[in-house]
Amino acid sequence: MDDPASCETTDDYDVRQWDTREGCEVRQILDRVADKWSLLVIALLDCQSLRFSELRREIDGVSQRMLSVTLRHLERDGLVSRTVHPVVPPRVDYALTPLGRTLHETIKALVTWTEDHQREIAEARAAYDRGREMMDA
Amino acid sequence: MDDPASCETTDDYDVRQWDTREGCEVRQILDRVADKWSLLVIALLDCQSLRFSELRREIDGVSQRMLSVTLRHLERDGLVSRTVHPVVPPRVDYALTPLGRTLHETIKALVTWTEDHQREIAEARAAYDRGREMMDA
DNA sequence: CCGAATCCACGACGATACTG
DNA sequence: CAGTATCGTCGTGGATTCGG
Numbered sequence A, B: 001m002d003d004p005a006s007c008e009t010t011d012d013y014d015v016r017q018w019d020t021r022e023g024c025e026v027r028q029i030l031d032r033v034a035d036k037w038s039l040l041v042i043a044l045l046d047c048q049s050l051r052f053s054e055l056r057r058e059i060d061g062v063s064q065r066m067l068s069v070t071l072r073h074l075e076r077d078g079l080v081s082r083t084v085h086p087v088v089p090p091r092v093d094y095a096l097t098p099l100g101r102t103l104h105e106t107i108k109a110l111v112t113w114t115e116d117h118q119r120e121i122a123e124a125r126a127a128y129d130r131g132r133e134m135m136d137a
Numbered sequence C: 001c002c003g004a005a006t007c008c009a010c011g012a013c014g015a016t017a018c019t020g
Numbered sequence D: 001c002a003g004t005a006t007c008g009t010c011g012t013g014g015a016t017t018c019g020g
Helices: A025-034 A038-045 A052-058 A064-076 A098-136 B025-034 B038-045 B052-058 B064-076 B098-136
Strands: A080-085 A091-096 B080-085 B091-096
Touching: A025 A038, A025 B025, A025 B098, A038 A052, A038 A064, A038 A080, A038 A091, A038 A098, A052 A064, A052 A091, A064 A080, A064 B098, A091 A098, A098 B025, A098 B064, A098 B098, B025 B038, B038 B052, B038 B064, B038 B080, B038 B091, B038 B098, B052 B064, B052 B091, B064 B080, B091 B098
Parallel strands: none
Antiparallel strands: A080 A091, B080 B091
16 A cells, blocks of 8 residues: 555556546546446345346345346446346346456455545545534634 | 355344445445545545645646545545645645545555456356347347 | 336427627 | 536436236
């Protein structure tokens, strides 16, 4: 973390390429991960497969449409697998692919960071807001 | 990664709490990180401080307004520090705080994941799209 | 039960013009 | 140079409805 070497230009990625334009995939994946429901779906499917209606129940507030759209996107990116059982009534199971599992592992780090620092952030916000109130006076 | 133990309920975070409602900070941080310009700003400020105009030049396509808004948000969350030099013409330097640096470290993991797997994702998308075209026929 | 299609509201973003 | 203010546009996501 405090390693000064990490500040060298030896970084193996080019910051400029995080942009949307050109063949930059980072932005696309980030947008996918960060959209409103994907993260929840990935987390819920970790180590278990769930039906559409089960996901809908578990994820409080998601609309049928958005869950459907989200799952379609995740499926297209190879992060989630979709299995249709030819029965009546229809039954569809969703599960994480190996690729999806590796992504979840990576994301957990970010979630952990957030939890570890949310107090600091809350304090920073409070301090900032106090400063703004002084201005008004 | 393949550790089955990671699938146990020993997970130290509750997936349901990733939701926007209630006192969930994860969503807020994720939204902040994932917005259009924050990531770029954080990456550029890693290990160097930059002026407003320098950031504007480096980040292709950002509007003056959005850069301003982005910096204000990052500053409020304690991720970026703002230093005004009382000279004419005005000079303002932005730099990453220690907190911001730890976040950047965490995010790098996600960027690295994306780069490592973008080929797999591209192939999954191609396969998915091929399947859809079959449907139409 | 699963999910696609349509319509609409709202917030994010960009362009422009204006201050200290 | 470093912003703020105002306005118009556009995409995302919610509600609803219909089909397989």
